Amino acid sequence: MQDKIIDIECLYKKYEGSEFFSVKDLSLCIDRGTFFGILGPNGAGKTTLISMLCGLIKPTSGKLLVNEMPYSTHAYTIKQQIGVVPQEYALYPTLTAYENLCFLGSMYGLKGKILKERVNHYLDYLGLEAFKHKKIETYSGGMKRRVNLIAGILHEPSLLFLDEPTVGVDLQSRLVIVDFLKQLYQKGTTIIYTSHHLAEVEELCTQIAIIDRGTIYALGTSEELKIQTGKETLEQAFLALTGTNLRDDV
Template sequence: MIQINKLSKKYKGADDFSVCDLDLAIDEGEIFGLLGPNGAGKTTLISMLSSLLKPTSGHFTIDGLNYKEHKNQLKQLIGIVPQEYALYPSLTAYENLMYFGSMYGLKGQSLKNDINAHLETMGLSKFAHKKIKSFSGGMKRRINLISSILHKPKVLFLDEPTVGVDVQSKNVIMAYLKELNTLGTTIIYTSHHLNEAEQFCTRVGIIDHGTLVCIGKPKELIAQEENAEHLEEVFLAKTGKALRDHA
């Protein structure tokens, strides 16, 4: 589904590459976890794959489409759940979803029915006409997710989709994502919650200093690392224990 070849990104004025000569193939139907310390290049990589950032060099395809020649078609194939809330606080949940649905060319009763169905699944029906600014963090995360999948994307990019949410919201979000994957959506997911990633992902890649340092199924990576019992121990062995403060 995604083929990445020698992809690099160096920001203007930066001393080092944020992503450097990265090669990666992600199969259709995978839940692929992109893990790494702060500043490792995860968000930069996702931003390039979603056409928000122009690569410095290298190339990639999604579902066989080259981003240089088929940028608009690629945008129709993907959904993006950013780390920050991408919602209008002064609009209601329903108004936000109608707006984002219309951006993908959706309209009419079909869009309204889909919105109502998603709100019901996410336990938000009774809050549909409440303004986003009154929502809790977990509620905003759920609306953020709905807005990204109204157009039924083939590929869904998730950048820290459960950060700062309550346990109940996290449970609903993860169950919803598993259902989407069962229905055929390929998921690329970043998180600092390594226990969550261990249970959720079919395969993970650990990225550090813009390069991929290891890749495989969580259980296989754990088995390969001496004395490791959990993915977090693999992560620390590959990236070290030094603080990664990043601004």
């Protein structure tokens, strides 16, 4: 029997003033130790779903458990067990990478020797040791992405949420980030991951959910989704399930 780390039943979310549900009647179980990809076109409900899973916004209705706990009564405990790497840089531009990470690590209760060792270890692993005392505002996009990633995993969470962690980076940074994520996964971290880079999703994810219009359209491995749709690539399967119409939104 698999150990569920996320359990969702009949989840709904409607924002105040909106006529439509951003997430509707969504049910999903994610097993511990999974590298889980959430795919969908713009406006599909991905960000809303991830925001609820991270405890940033409350569902309108439905059940949402993380490690068998609801946010309503165990928010602090859950947030100590999860890591969040947002698409936007969650960094202070006028502080150095080292200063940013020491401050953000302290927010999770890390301090002293352990905090300094972890900051230095991850900066070195991701190729940033030589630049750790430079201000973030001087960093390239790829360097900022790597620091952003470190900020989300310093406390070594058992569950990690990643929103487009390689968007806008150079190939070298992408390869370093992907290798680092593989290492985290192999060490037992459950990863929930969103991306528009479908080749990357196919390379990394052991399970994939395709969502659109706030609900799940398909669920399975990359190979299962291709077989289900009769397509040769994940990109073709994705388009077969969600269509080719533009999803521009303002």
